[in-house]
Amino acid sequence: MSSSSKAQAGQALWSKMPKANAELFALTYGSLVTELVRDYEDPIEVNTQLDRIGHSIGVRCVDELLSKADLAGLGASSTMCANLRDTAEVVAKVGFRMFLGIQAEVGGFSQDQRSFSIYLQENPLSTFVELPAAGDDDYQYGAGGDDLRKLKYSNLYCGVIRGALEQVNLKVECNIVRDTLKGDELNEIRVELKEVLSDGAGDDYKEE
Amino acid sequence: MSSPVLFVIVGRNEPLFEAEIDTAHSSAIDSPGGGGGGGQQSELSTRQNYFVLHSALDLVEKSAWTTNSMYLRVVDKVNQQQVSTFLTAANVKFMLLHGGKGEDVIKNFFNEVYGYYVKLSMNPFYKYDTPITSKAFDARVRAAARAYLS
Numbered sequence: 001m002s003s004s005s006k007a008q009a010g011q012a013l014w015s016k017m018p019k020a021n022a023e024l025f026a027l028t029y030g031s032l033v034t035e036l037v038r039d040y041e042d043p044i045e046v047n048t049q050l051d052r053i054g055h056s057i058g059v060r061c062v063d064e065l066l067s068k069a070d071l072a073g074l075g076a077s078s079t080m081c082a083n084l085r086d087t088a089e090v091v092a093k094v095g096f097r098m099f100l101g102i103q104a105e106v107g108g109f110s111q112d113q114r115s116f117s118i119y120l121q122e123n124p125l126s127t128f129v130e131l132p133a134a135g136d137d138d139y140q141y142g143a144g145g146d147d148l149r150k151l152k153y154s155n156l157y158c159g160v161i162r163g164a165l166e167q168v169n170l171k172v173e174c175n176i177v178r179d180t181l182k183g184d185e186l187n188e189i190r191v192e193l194k195e196v197l198s199d200g201a202g203d204d205y206k207e208e
Numbered sequence: 209m210s211s212p213v214l215f216v217i218v219g220r221n222e223p224l225f226e227a228e229i230d231t232a233h234s235s236a237i238d239s240p241g242g243g244g245g246g247g248q249q250s251e252l253s254t255r256q257n258y259f260v261l262h263s264a265l266d267l268v269e270k271s272a273w274t275t276n277s278m279y280l281r282v283v284d285k286v287n288q289q290q291v292s293t294f295l296t297a298a299n300v301k302f303m304l305l306h307g308g309k310g311e312d313v314i315k316n317f318f319n320e321v322y323g324y325y326v327k328l329s330m331n332p333f334y335k336y337d338t339p340i341t342s343k344a345f346d347a348r349v350r351a352a353a354r355a356y357l358s
Contacts, residue, residue, distance in 0.1 A: 023330070030332025128330035130342055 006089050010097030013068055017098060026127040033153060043151035050152070054159020055166075062164035065095055084193055085109065087170065088116045091161060091191075100124055108190075115192035118161075123180060123187050125154045131181050152176045157189055169197040213357055214257045214305040215349065217325070217340065218265065224300070225340040228254065229353040260284070261305050264291040268301055278322075279315050294318035296325065298336075309357060317356040324348045 036046045081087040085106075092104035102124060108117035132148055152158075158174035165172045171194040178188035217225040264284035271283050272295055284291040292314045294302040302318055302325075328334055328345050340346075 027330060027332070030330075034332045128327060128332070130328075130331050130333065130344060132333050133341065133343055 003089055003093065006093040007097070009069065010094040013065075013094065013098040014101050016068070017101075022124055022127065026124060026129075029125050029156070030129060033151075037148070037151065043147050043149075047150075047152045047155045050155035051159040051162070054156040054161075055163035056159075057156070058160040058163020058165075059167050061095070061099065061160060062167045065098060065164070068098070069094065084113055084116065084170075087165070087168075088118070088191070091164070092118050095164070096120070108188075115190065117177070118189045118191065120187040120189070123154055125156065126181055129153060129181060149182070152179070153181055154179065154187065161189065161191060165191075166197075169199055171195045171197055211307040213307075213309075213353065214254075214261060215321075215353060216261055216303045216305075218301040218303060219337045220299070221337075222339070224338070225345070225349075227346065227349055227353070228257075229350055229357070257289075257305050260286045260289055261291060261303055264293070264303065265301070267291075268293045268295070268303070279318060281311055292318075294322065296322060300325070300337075306357070313356055317352060320352045320356065321349055324352070 033046070033050070036049050037043070040046050040049065081090060088106045088109075092106045096102055096104040096118070102120060102122050105119040105121075106116055107119060110116070131151070131153070154176060158176060161174050162172055173192045173194055175190045175192075176187070177190045178184040178186060180187055212228055212230045215225075215227045215229065216223050267283045268280065271280050271293075278295050278297070280293040280295060282290045283293050288307055290306055290308055292304045292306065292311075294315075296302070302321060304314060304317070306314070324345055328340065328342060329336060331342075334340070334342070
């Protein structure tokens with residue numbers, strides 16, 4: 001399946017998804033993050049929690065994606081990914097489009113083809129968000145403004161990708177390397193393949 | 209003749225945001241909290257401006273009941289200075305001290321700032337009714353003041 005047909009498939013799936021108001025979505029996520037910041041006080045710990053939440057979402061999302069992709073007439077054979085490049089395309093073009101309705105680009109493959117980047121021009125999670133400026137000492141949540149620079153506001157994405165790919169036997173590590181909230185011109189999520197897990201149940205469960 | 213204007217956002221208990229904007233030279237003076245203007249004269253007039261603005265608060269409360277619109281027009285006049293006020297739906301007061309600008313001009317300015325304020329209050333890191341520290345908001349308000357009031 002070529003890159004453009006994946007984009008089309010993503011578009012088709014997106015049109016069938018039930019929609020939620022984007023502002024409601026952004027504000028809900030915003031209150032979730034601020035609540036975590038208030039509870040944990042340490043931005044690093046907040047990042048971990050967001051990743052964990054995302055992971056739980058991801059392990060469910062991937063099933064929905066695969067089942068709906070089947071229904072959309074793509075067939076199991078065409079959703080099969082031959083290599084990591086294919087996987088990356090599906091995550092970006094189908095996954096992000098289907099669940100968020102945004103356009104994601106893939107690029108920056110490493111020499112050994114084991115890591116790539118997903119670029120997001122727009123980020124529906126961070127609408128309205130402005131991180132408190134550094135050195136904003138009287139910031140009310142206990143954590144200093146300087147510390148909040150370490151907060152990865154959209155770390156949920158990392159968890160989702162990690163969780164989703166884990167379900168299809170790909171152990172990956174995700175990282176937000178560029179963030180529009182921190183003044184970069186676009187968002188970049190770096191995904192690195194750690195290992196391909198062996199398929200199926202263990203030997204004990206094999207049929208005689 | 210255009211003179212410096214003073215723009216203040218007042219919350220329930222305290223001022224949330226202050227900006228003194230010199231529309232004549234299209235350059236902004238720091239808000240007095242950040243070090244005041246130059247010279248004793250401007251220091252004095254700045255204090256007087258604050259006094260006029262804050263003493264107008266009672267009149268704002270009063271005139272709020274006389275109209276349905278959010279824009280309360282000029283609520284107080286002291287010498288040649290006028291205080292215009294805009295009341296948001298959540299009862300946050302935008303107050304502008306100026307030397308007699310057109311009502312429609314000020315209305316447009318308030319509406320613009322209201323848009324920025326709404327956007328700011330949607331930021332999950334901004335807690336309602338607390339002082340506004342966002343630099344971006346400050347810059348936007350100053351730009352709007354220059355665009356509309358000079």
